[in-house]
Amino acid sequence: MQLTVTPIKQEYALQILNWKYEAPYDLYNMATSRESMNELIENHYSVVLDEGDKLVGFFCTGTSAQVPAGELAGAYEKDALDIGLGMNPELTGRGNGSMFFSFILGYLEGQFSKFSYRLTVASFNERAIHLYQKFGFRETLAFHREEVEFIVMVRTGTDDVKHLLKLEDF
Numbered sequence: 001m002q003l004t005v006t007p008i009k010q011e012y013a014l015q016i017l018n019w020k021y022e023a024p025y026d027l028y029n030m031a032t033s034r035e036s037m038n039e040l041i042e043n044h045y046s047v048v049l050d051e052g053d054k055l056v057g058f059f060c061t062g063t064s065a066q067v068p069a070g071e072l073a074g075a076y077e078k079d080a081l082d083i084g085l086g087m088n089p090e091l092t093g094r095g096n097g098s099m100f101f102s103f104i105l106g107y108l109e110g111q112f113s114k115f116s117y118r119l120t121v122a123s124f125n126e127r128a129i130h131l132y133q134k135f136g137f138r139e140t141l142a143f144h145r146e147e148v149e150f151i152v153m154v155r156t157g158t159d160d161v162k163h164l165l166k167l168e169d170f
Helices: 010-017 034-042 068-072 097-111 126-134
Strands: 004-007 045-049 055-061 081-087 117-122 138-145 148-155
Touching: 010 034, 010 045, 010 055, 034 045, 045 097, 055 097, 068 138, 068 148, 081 097, 097 126, 117 126, 126 148
Parallel strands: 081 117
Antiparallel strands: 004 045, 045 055, 055 081, 117 148, 138 148
16 A cells, blocks of 8 residues: 655545544544644644545644643653554554554654654553554553543654564564
8 A cells, every 4th residue: 555644634634533433442533623623734733645545544743642631740751752643443453553653653754863752542552552562662651631541652763663573564
């Protein structure tokens, strides 16, 4: 699958706001509101499209990728590029995560070399945690927002992530 990155447009933002994940991943469902639309359009969000311009997913960087409760826990004190991402729910749970995440990391490494990268993920999301670990991310901190536990994962350095994966992972 050939993937490309483009800045988010209103039509893609509307599609993302209407994505519905099944439980327990429904935590990641976004509100269909003007505020949510503005968050996607006005911040550092990009979309990933396939060769037919179908929306595969999105990613963001910076404070948009942080969970606000993590700030109180000191999760974001050290310097790192925060990454947030979401994949089209039609594509999740089907072995597409490695390709999608590898593409995003490769893109970001081309844009922001010599960064440490940081992700915040709900602790129940074992699929994502396992994927991030394959790419060299390690848990550094945990915190709670209401009843949900989040973990912060960091990968330091500018190592090429491709050597961290085996061919059969794709």
